[in-house]
Amino acid sequence: MTKKILAVASGGGHWQQLMLMRRAFEGNDVRFITTLPGLPEQFDAHPAAIVRDCNRNERVKSFLSLLAITWQILKFRPDVIISTGALPGVMALAVGRLFGARTIWVDSIANAEEMSMSGRLARRFAHLWLSQWDHVAKDAGAEYAGAVL
Amino acid sequence: MIFVTVGTQLAFPRLMEAFDTLAPGLGEDVVAQVGPDTGNYPNLKAQPNVAPDEFERLFTEARLVVGHAGVGTILSAKRFGTPLVLMPRRHALGEHRNDHQLATAKAVEKLPGVYIAWQADELAGLLVRDDLKPMTNDESPTHSALIGRLKAFIETA
Numbered sequence: 001m002t003k004k005i006l007a008v009a010s011g012g013g014h015w016q017q018l019m020l021m022r023r024a025f026e027g028n029d030v031r032f033i034t035t036l037p038g039l040p041e042q043f044d045a046h047p048a049a050i051v052r053d054c055n056r057n058e059r060v061k062s063f064l065s066l067l068a069i070t071w072q073i074l075k076f077r078p079d080v081i082i083s084t085g086a087l088p089g090v091m092a093l094a095v096g097r098l099f100g101a102r103t104i105w106v107d108s109i110a111n112a113e114e115m116s117m118s119g120r121l122a123r124r125f126a127h128l129w130l131s132q133w134d135h136v137a138k139d140a141g142a143e144y145a146g147a148v149l
Numbered sequence: 150m151i152f153v154t155v156g157t158q159l160a161f162p163r164l165m166e167a168f169d170t171l172a173p174g175l176g177e178d179v180v181a182q183v184g185p186d187t188g189n190y191p192n193l194k195a196q197p198n199v200a201p202d203e204f205e206r207l208f209t210e211a212r213l214v215v216g217h218a219g220v221g222t223i224l225s226a227k228r229f230g231t232p233l234v235l236m237p238r239r240h241a242l243g244e245h246r247n248d249h250q251l252a253t254a255k256a257v258e259k260l261p262g263v264y265i266a267w268q269a270d271e272l273a274g275l276l277v278r279d280d281l282k283p284m285t286n287d288e289s290p291t292h293s294a295l296i297g298r299l300k301a302f303i304e305t306a
Contacts, residue, residue, distance in 0.1 A: 003303055016224045020292070024299035080306045082299070102306035104299065110220045112249035112256075128302050132295070133252070146295030149223060149257050 003028045006078035006101070008069075008092040010053055011036030013110055014085045019043050020148040021082070021106065031076055033069065035088060054087055056117075062087065070095050084108055086118040093125040104128040107136070109147055115140045151276070152211035153181040156219045157198055160186035161244060164217065164236050167269040169193055175276060180207060205229070213281060215272070218250035218265075223257055232281040236266040261285055 005028050009018035015034050022030075022045075032040055032048035040048035049072050054062040069091050073081075081096035082104040083089025093103040105126035107119040112133050115123075120140075123129055131137035132147035153168055155161040165183055172179045172192035181193040182204075199207065208214060208229040216222035218237040226233035237254040238244035257263050262284030266272045275281070288296070 003306060005303065013221050013224070016221070016228075020224070021296065021299060023288075024296045024303065028303065080303050102302070104302060106295075106299075108220070109253075110249075112252040113247050130295075130298075133256075145298035146291040146293070147256070148292050148295065149220075149260070149289065 003079040004076060005030045005080045005082065006033065006073065006076055006092065006096065007031070008033040008081065008083040008089045010034065010086045010088060011039055014083075014089070014108055015039055015043075017084045017106070017108060017148050018082075019045065021084075028080075031072075031078070033072060033088070033092065051088055056087065062091075066091050066095070073099060073101075080104065082106065083122070085116060087121075090118050090122045090125065093122055097125050097127075102127050105130060107131045107142070109133070109149060111136065115142065150178045150180060150207075150211050151175070151213050151215060152207045153179060153193070153215045154199075154204075154207075154222055155182065155184050155186075155217045156221060157184055159238070159245065160184050160188070161217050161236075161238060162186055162188050163242065163244065163269055164215070165190050165193065165195070167272050168215070171273055171276065177212070180211075182207075213276070218254040218257075220253065223253070223263075226262070226284045227286055230262075230283045230286060232262050232264070232283050234264045234266055234272070234275050236269065236272065260289060261287075 005025050009015040032045045035053035051065050051068040054065040078101050081101045084106050085108050103126050105122040109132040129142045131142045134144045137144035169190040169192045179193045181195040182199045183195050214231045215234040218235045237250035240248045254265050262282045
């Protein structure tokens with residue numbers, strides 16, 4: 001059965017890694033959210049919405065991002081939400097879970113020593129909580145299922 | 150042309166100094182993205198940062214890309230099909246806040262088209278090799294495993 005999948009990643013490495021997971025979404029109805037205008041076109045990833053990037057030190061910006069992400073989730077009502085980071089992805093998992101979505105966090109492969117800060121935040125909202133490093137997953141109590149490298 | 154890139158966040162003078170020494174003997178241009186590095190490298194075409202479209206052009210045109218063991222660099226070489234030499238940053242030399250680049254280098258060491266210079270004196274030997282293979286955009290076994298896990302989760306969601 002076709003699932004509605006919302007795939008969320010900030011611009012840069014997070015987005016590149018998400019793009020490398022696209023084969024897992026094939027045959028489903030996929031929408032993307034990222035933070036950098038132009039990126040979806042560059043990767044032919046559509047439909048896509050742009051929300052502003054934010055971090056934990058920017059409360060107003062973060063709140064605006066949260067509103068935009070919530071709006072996207074209410075419009076789309078995804079069955080699955082997946083993110084590789086960073087904070088906007090955590091927000092999407094948190095809001096999506098409230099509305100009944102199954103949620104996936106794949107921590108960025110750049111975090112080879114420990115779970116990223118956003119990954120640690122995402123833990124309580126993720127049904128599937130993955131690190132792309134076996135030893136990081138073991139230390140954090142996450143699952144390791146492979147890596148995009 | 151050889152493109153040397155170290156990411157936007159930290160300088161990597163050990164790599165740039167090595168290239169500045171090697172460049173005159175190479176007989177080809179060395180374009181270097183040096184990051185926040187105040188060093189003087191007269192033998193390199195050095196610039197602090199490179200815009201995304203220029204970065205893409207350099208990756209496409211370079212015979213060989215040499216970088217720190219950053220994930221962005223590895224994924225780009227994979228995407229553009231370029232041979233890649235990596236020199237991991239060392240915590241002990243103050244080049245990064247920990248030794249995660251050593252772990253990254255070990256994790257990608259066996260991928261086709263990836264060559265590791267564990268020390269700067271290994272660079273010269275790699276640069277003169279004429280059998281360097283490009284990285285391929287093929288899925289590695291660990292990559293396929295991750296895709297499989299995600300698919301399985303999505304199917305049962």
